[in-house]
Amino acid sequence: MTILPSQFEIHPSSGVPIYRQVIEQVRAFLLGGHLQVGEMLPSVRQMASELGVNPMTISKAYARLEVEGVVERVRGKGMMIKLQTTSGNVKQRQSELSSAVRSAILRGRQLGLSDQQILHVVNKFLKENPQ
């Protein structure tokens, strides 16, 4: 049930700062119930090497999460999940998703696609990448 670096998706050239991508995904995993209080996040070095980024970048993300009270630094061991976010209910999690969905749909409309054509892209991805 713990989290692996491979479950993160980092796009260094997306424009979104890498450390922010890490923070957002840790938050999502927490809300999604993939992380429980007391579990450890992958170490700074492990994350950095598997994601192909600098350890300091991961450290910065973890430091921000610590300030938020989401994780706790355990010397010599790593970062431990501290906050029980009560892994939000479905509505709350769907609400978290809405901004990503919104921007994708807006892009589709700027591209001149109909709702049906947009839905086709969504369904195709879901079909090709089963849960």
Next chain:
Amino acid sequence: MTILPSQFEIHPSSGVPIYRQVIEQVRAFLLGGHLQVGEMLPSVRQMASELGVNPMTISKAYARLEVEGVVERVRGKGMMIKLQTTSGNVKQRQSELSSAVRSAILRGRQLGLSDQQILHVVNKFLKENPQ
């Protein structure tokens, strides 16, 4: 058929540099057939004031687009669409959309949502924001 600043959506705190958001959306409008050769983009000042950002930021975005050959600078007038991108066919435009869709769906899964629950968010947005 020409483009208005209000059709752009800029999120200064999204992490994505503002000038990149502008560039991406101009490209999308072109592919979507919303812009024809010879038409003008909104002026730097008009875009900047309506989007609430600095004119230099818009100017930089336009400058990059000029380097790409997408637009042509007409001093004292503004930026004119230069490139006919043959407003891509549907498959091409759907392909342009796939990365935004991909990241939204991945976020949904990190949030522990089922495919059905993700689709619900999509359909809700489409319903509440008709074309």
Next chain:
DNA sequence: TTATGTATATCACTACACTGATACACGTAA
């Protein structure tokens, strides 16, 4: 023609944010 007003874009400079390399301090385990 000449002068003026108003629109346009842009240059130079400053401040700040992000990333990565290196070296370090601290804790754990054998």
Next chain:
DNA sequence: TTACGTGTATCAGTGTAGTGATATACATAA
């Protein structure tokens, strides 16, 4: 103790955004 694992402080390089001043284009009126 020794070896290894943790996170991180510092500094340099680069990119982004904003401010203020400037240059260009054009319409209009004297």
